Amino acid sequence: KAGVTQTPRYLIKTRGQQVTLSCSPISGHRSVSWYQQTPGQGLQFLFEYFSETQRNKGNFPGRFSGRQFSNSRSEMNVSTLELGDSALYLCASSLAGSFTDTQYFGPGTRLTVL
Amino acid sequence: GQQVMQIPQYQHVQEGEDFTTYCNSSTTLSNIQWYKQRPGGHPVFLIQLVKSGEVKKQKRLTFQFGEAKKNSSLHITATQTTDVGTYFCAGQGRRTYKYIFGTGTRLKVLA
Numbered sequence: 001k002a003g004v005t006q007t008p009r010y011l012i013k014t015r016g017q018q019v020t021l022s023c024s025p026i027s028g029h030r031s032v033s034w035y036q037q038t039p040g041q042g043l044q045f046l047f048e049y050f051s052e053t054q055r056n057k058g059n060f061p062g063r064f065s066g067r068q069f070s071n072s073r074s075e076m077n078v079s080t081l082e083l084g085d086s087a088l089y090l091c092a093s094s095l096a097g098s099f100t101d102t103q104y105f106g107p108g109t110r111l112t113v114l
Numbered sequence: 115g116q117q118v119m120q121i122p123q124y125q126h127v128q129e130g131e132d133f134t135t136y137c138n139s140s141t142t143l144s145n146i147q148w149y150k151q152r153p154g155g156h157p158v159f160l161i162q163l164v165k166s167g168e169v170k171k172q173k174r175l176t177f178q179f180g181e182a183k184k185n186s187s188l189h190i191t192a193t194q195t196t197d198v199g200t201y202f203c204a205g206q207g208r209r210t211y212k213y214i215f216g217t218g219t220r221l222k223v224l225a
Contacts, residue, residue: 042215042218044215045212045214056211058212059212099206099213100162103147103157104159107155107156108156
């Protein structure tokens, strides 16, 4: 079974730009969650999508948004990038839901904002 | 706000020694999950605990969920170099419903 895939793996953007990251979950998984990992703040939950609906949301500003398609693939968008958005963005998929089920993480997208 | 702290932040052990990391939440949790992240890698799910006082074992790893469901521990017996990485706990607040990761404990095993 193929694992969780994320594209692109690396990205360099400048302040003010916007970016879209993609995540393809394990086949059959309906839940996709997104996380931000930085040395200073650690791992932080962004949001979870289940069957195309946002089910949970962390404490991030509205510049961070996401969506999920009918095939469970998910995208995350960050608008008006700031230097502090530089991070490793991880997505994870699970069968029933992130908080109560085994999550499988992808390799992440390393975003650098200059 | 809800916080989940882990101690110690770093731990260096000789191969064969035991290791324990502690996870402490400021609020009661519905459950606790543990993850391991190797250097340069992504988190890998280890286990989930749900019941108060629950203890689960996976080979050399023992996980415990506190009676008050506010703390948890991971104990590794006779560490090996393959145990190197950062161990994270994560839990959902029982009242807040927020899902928070712990600060992590970075383990280094010296051969």
